[in-house]
Amino acid sequence: ISAVEATQAHLDRIHAVDSDVHAFLHVSDSALDAARRIDERRTAGEELGPLAGVPLAVKDVLVTTDMPSTSGSRILEGYMSPFDATVVKKAREAGLIPIGKTNMDEFAMGSSTEHSAYGPTRNPWDLGRIPGGSGGGSAAAVAAFEAPLALGSDTGGSIRQPAHVTGTVGVKPTYGAVSRYGAIALASSLDQVGPVTRTVLDAGLLQDVIGGHDPFDSTSLTDAWPSMAAAAREGARGDVLKGLKVGVVKELSGEGFQAGVQTRFDETVALLQKQGAEVVEVSAPHFEYAVSAYYLILPAEASSNLAKFDSVRFGMRVQPDGGGTVEQVMAATREFGFGPEVKRRIILGTYALSAGYYDAYYGSAQKVRTLIQRDFDAAFAQVDVLVSPSAPTTAFKFGEKLEDPMAMYLNDVATIPANLAGVPGISVPIGLAPEDGLPVGIQIMAPVREDARLYRVGAAIE
Numbered sequence: 001i002s003a004v005e006a007t008q009a010h011l012d013r014i015h016a017v018d019s020d021v022h023a024f025l026h027v028s029d030s031a032l033d034a035a036r037r038i039d040e041r042r043t044a045g046e047e048l049g050p051l052a053g054v055p056l057a058v059k060d061v062l063v064t065t066d067m068p069s070t071s072g073s074r075i076l077e078g079y080m081s082p083f084d085a086t087v088v089k090k091a092r093e094a095g096l097i098p099i100g101k102t103n104m105d106e107f108a109m110g111s112s113t114e115h116s117a118y119g120p121t122r123n124p125w126d127l128g129r130i131p132g133g134s135g136g137g138s139a140a141a142v143a144a145f146e147a148p149l150a151l152g153s154d155t156g157g158s159i160r161q162p163a164h165v166t167g168t169v170g171v172k173p174t175y176g177a178v179s180r181y182g183a184i185a186l187a188s189s190l191d192q193v194g195p196v197t198r199t200v201l202d203a204g205l206l207q208d209v210i211g212g213h214d215p216f217d218s219t220s221l222t223d224a225w226p227s228m229a230a231a232a233r234e235g236a237r238g239d240v241l242k243g244l245k246v247g248v249v250k251e252l253s254g255e256g257f258q259a260g261v262q263t264r265f266d267e268t269v270a271l272l273q274k275q276g277a278e279v280v281e282v283s284a285p286h287f288e289y290a291v292s293a294y295y296l297i298l299p300a301e302a303s304s305n306l307a308k309f310d311s312v313r314f315g316m317r318v319q320p321d322g323g324g325t326v327e328q329v330m331a332a333t334r335e336f337g338f339g340p341e342v343k344r345r346i347i348l349g350t351y352a353l354s355a356g357y358y359d360a361y362y363g364s365a366q367k368v369r370t371l372i373q374r375d376f377d378a379a380f381a382q383v384d385v386l387v388s389p390s391a392p393t394t395a396f397k398f399g400e401k402l403e404d405p406m407a408m409y410l411n412d413v414a415t416i417p418a419n420l421a422g423v424p425g426i427s428v429p430i431g432l433a434p435e436d437g438l439p440v441g442i443q444i445m446a447p448v449r450e451d452a453r454l455y456r457v458g459a460a461i462e
């Protein structure tokens with residue numbers, strides 16, 4: 001199959017189903033040209049990589065020169081970036097074909113895409129349900145066969161939770177393993193870009209392309225990484241589970257976890273044991289404070305990252321009565337351009353950082369973050385990987401958690417600890433919950449820099 005055929009087939013599929021799914025905010029009009037160039041190079045005898053000519057859906061949080069980048073926000077409507085995010089640049093260099101920009105909760109705040117300024121994405125498994133968030137567009141595009149591969153970003157679960165609810169594979173790499181340059185920042189100490197795909201091997205191939213050191217990202221690691229695709233192939237061959245020490249996180253089960261999610265998870269753990277893994281229960285006592293600490297650290301960082309949307313440097317400008325002072329223009333622009341969830345978090349964040357409250361809120365949250373990191377250190381002294389359900393429930397219905405921010409926030413209990421500690425995590429589909437027939441994923445977490453281990457174990461489970 002040629003790159004043009006593959007690209008055309010996915011454009012046709014988008015044309016056929018995206019009015020229902022709404023995974024895309026923008027579909028590329030230059031994808032076919034890019035595909036044609038790949039075919040020409042191949043015909044000319046050039047040796048191209050394994051993903052050359054493969055269409056790629058790109059979360060709208062990543063800036064692109066040939067398509068608008070809005071991060072799901074009204075304030076960036078139509079914004080054209082003068083440069084490509086490093087991951088997009090690397091993808092193009094590897095011959096991948098960016099086919100469109102995917103929908104997301106505004107500035108990646110949310111777990112359902114209901115906070116997108118451009119309307120929600122629908123879950124292809126059940127159009128009455130959410131596709132997860134914030135990267136619901138990327139996950140839905142892959143699940144609906146509108147794209148074979150997608151890029152997402154994960155600050156508290158925005159790759160792994162959408163993967164869980166759409167039956168796809170999602171990876172949050174080690175913090176610093178993949179460049180954040182050109183990813184519109186939500187919370188810089190937590191954000192990480194990663195793959196959303198249909199198989200663990202596909203994710204490994206994509207991480208091999210986008211990963212590695214980037215001098216434009218000051219937190220980018222300088223490690224020489226092993227091939228994640230090779231790790232996935234090794235895992236698929238079997239026997240990697242023999243003698244593998246697997247820790248089941250005690251705090252990520254029970255209350256709040258849907259029965260069918262727990263059932264599928266328990267069955268998978270039993271299977272791991274049957275194949276020779278040593279399964280033990282591991283306690284991470286501070287995980288219960290992870291969501292609270294996250295919702296202080298994230299708004300604090302987000303409120304300062306979003307200060308740059310001041311009506312001058314980026315995006316739209318609203319002028320009250322065609323005039324106004326600088327402050328009035330700024331206020332009117334931010335009032336109109338930001339949605340309610342973004343405003344909620346800016347207020348939370350500026351409050352938590354304000355003089356007099358800083359120690360009590362932000363300072364305490366940072367201490368909790370350290371305790372969670374120590375929980376991981378203690379756990380990884382005993383086991384090779386930690387496992388949990390990727391999220392407590394299957395895809396919920398539209399509107400179910402929209403009016404109750406706490407309920408929405410709690411959908412990320414299982415994924416947030418990895419972001420706070422910088423460790424890598426993967427969500428791999430493990431079947432459907434018996435009560436609603438919707439997809440369930442297992443989350444596997446490994447120590448910092450051990451991304452290859454996730455691919456090995458993930459491919460063995462898949």
Ligand code: GLN
Nearest residue numbers: 108109110155156157158
């Ligand atoms: N749902 C989480 C939040 O709203 C995670 C977001 C993310 O990972 N970008 O913050």
